[in-house]
Amino acid sequence: MGKPKVAIHSITGCAGCQLTIYFIEDVLLDLLSKIDLVAAPMIQEKNSKGPYDVTFLEGSVSSQEDLLRVKELREKSKVLVALGTCSSYGNIQSTLSYHKNQKDIPKGIYKTTSHLKSVESSSVDKHVKVDYYIPGCPPDKTEIATFIKDLLLGKTPKAYSKPVCFICNLKENICLLDVGKECLGPVVNGACGALCPSNNHACTGCRGPLDDLNYAAHKEIAKSKGVSGELFKQRIIKYAPKKFEELVKKL
Ligand code: SF4
Ligand code: SF4
Ligand code: SF4
Incomplete structure (x- = not known):
């Protein structure tokens, strides 16, 4: 070929x-x-x-x-x-x-x-x-x-499916949620290698929400860290509104 x-x-x-x-x-x-x-x-x-x-x-x-x-x-x-x-x-x-x-x-x-x-x-x-x-x-x-x-190589490319937190934890970064930063790492696809939290910036979700996003659970976690529900929603829909809507409908 x-x-x-x-x-x-x-x-x-x-x-x-x-x-x-x-x-x-x-x-x-x-x-x-x-x-x-x-x-x-x-x-x-x-x-x-x-x-x-x-x-x-x-x-x-x-x-x-x-x-x-x-x-x-x-x-x-x-x-x-x-x-x-x-x-x-x-x-x-x-x-x-x-x-x-x-x-x-x-x-x-x-x-x-x-x-x-x-x-x-x-x-x-x-x-x-x-x-x-x-x-x-x-x-x-x-x-x-x-x-x-x-x-x-004729392989079917595989989509990455783990959250930003997965790599962030492997890198032993300090968790930004614990120091009051609104990090979306738990709900965002992490093929970037946790680029932002590894540089002390909160993940803003540029890769879009995870396919198995548990919106309700993570909204509660964010709330417990002082992030309002409305702000959490605004952040999570920012880059991928249609995908977010599809995932939330499944809840
Ligand atoms: S800093 Fe963000 S990505 Fe890293 S563990 Fe905490 S919530 Fe997850
Ligand atoms: S904002 Fe984008 S590049 Fe930065 S950690 Fe989140 S998904 Fe990765
Ligand atoms: S704004 Fe659009 S075109 Fe520009 S880097 Fe982001 S995804 Fe790519």
């Missing part, structure tokens, strides 16, 4: 996820000898319009243009990977739908809004089938590298 044709594309996002791939210096050169990077508009001038074997797609669907683009990329890609929290869960821009003055937000930013072709911001899988998810804002570079290696 020849080298897989890989594309890295972006819709509405900040480009941080793509940059994470380009900054995996230690493995990128090795990977480039094993894949055919046929489209990466951020770093190269000539880009194939497809078809692709694997497409990494960064960003949320936030405009009519994004909507057409995700449908086109889905048709052209054998494997479509949602790269980052915007693409996987919608991220903060989709949480704006909770804002009571949501429709007025653009008016506070732009002089005129008639040029905007916005749609309610959402994850990519609201519109097309996604084969794999690599959440994180931005995602962890080791996880991306492992994902690509697994695909090259």
Whole structure:
């Protein structure tokens, strides 16, 4: 089999996820000898319009243009990977739908809004089938590298499923909840290797809630540490409102 044709594309996002791939210096050169990077508009001038074997797609669907683009990329890609929290869960821009003055937000930013072709911001899988998810804002570079290696070896990449606390405890960090910081480590997927608490910052939940989130139990734990229930809810929905809603419905 020849080298897989890989594309890295972006819709509405900040480009941080793509940059994470380009900054995996230690493995990128090795990977480039094993894949055919046929489209990466951020770093190269000539880009194939497809078809692709694997497409990494960064960003949320936030405009009519994004909507057409995700449908086109889905048709052209054998494997479509949602790269980052915007693409996987919608991220903060989709949480704006909770804002009571949501429709007025653009008016506070732009002089005129008639040029905007916005749609309610959402994850990519609201519109097309996604084969794999690599959440994180931005995602962890080791996880991306492992994902690509697994695909090259013909393995099915496995989603990480342990909380941030798991790695945090292995690293023997002081628990930030115990010193009054609102850490979401117990309820957030921890493939980042507990990056924030290992640097004395509370986890804000950028990888989204765990698949088996026990919302009620953890809300009580947060409350016992002085975090209000409403604040806990705001924090936990911030990056992944739709996923959060699905999990809470199961309670
Ligand atoms: S997930 Fe975060 S880093 Fe990636 S595009 Fe969205 S905002 Fe940027
Ligand atoms: S600091 Fe945060 S991630 Fe670490 S053990 Fe405490 S709650 Fe969990
Ligand atoms: S510790 Fe939390 S906020 Fe920090 S990178 Fe990991 S999941 Fe994201």
